[in-house]
Amino acid sequence: MVILDTDGGGTMDFGTQLRVMRAVRHMKQNDLAKAAGVPTAYISYLESGRMIPTPEQARSLKRALGWPSNAEVAFAILEQEEEGFAA
Numbered sequence: 001m002v003i004l005d006t007d008g009g010g011t012m013d014f015g016t017q018l019r020v021m022r023a024v025r026h027m028k029q030n031d032l033a034k035a036a037g038v039p040t041a042y043i044s045y046l047e048s049g050r051m052i053p054t055p056e057q058a059r060s061l062k063r064a065l066g067w068p069s070n071a072e073v074a075f076a077i078l079e080q081e082e083e084g085f086a087a
Contacts, residue, residue: 014058019047021065035064 012020022032022043029047033040037060045051046061053061061067 013049014053015047015049018043018061018065021067022047025065027065032061032064036060 022029027035029043030040033043036043036057038057042051046053
């Protein structure tokens with residue numbers, strides 16, 4: 001699972017996205033694991049790229065982090081682009 005980096009500099013895999021969102025939320029791996037109902041080691045494996053979540057697990061992790069939906073991300077990117085054109 002890969003998402004386009006908003007500054008156009010590349011892509012971030014799910015594990016990197018997960019680590020960034022967890023850091024933004026000031027959560028430890030253990031906190032996220034409890035909130036998502038998964039073992040703490042699983043969070044470590046995901047963040048290091050050793051495992052890829054199932055779609056159900058990815059949704060659970062995203063909910064636990066308050067991860068924005070794809071639509072919210074798309075609107076944020078559009079807003080940034082519009083601001084860039086206005087400058």
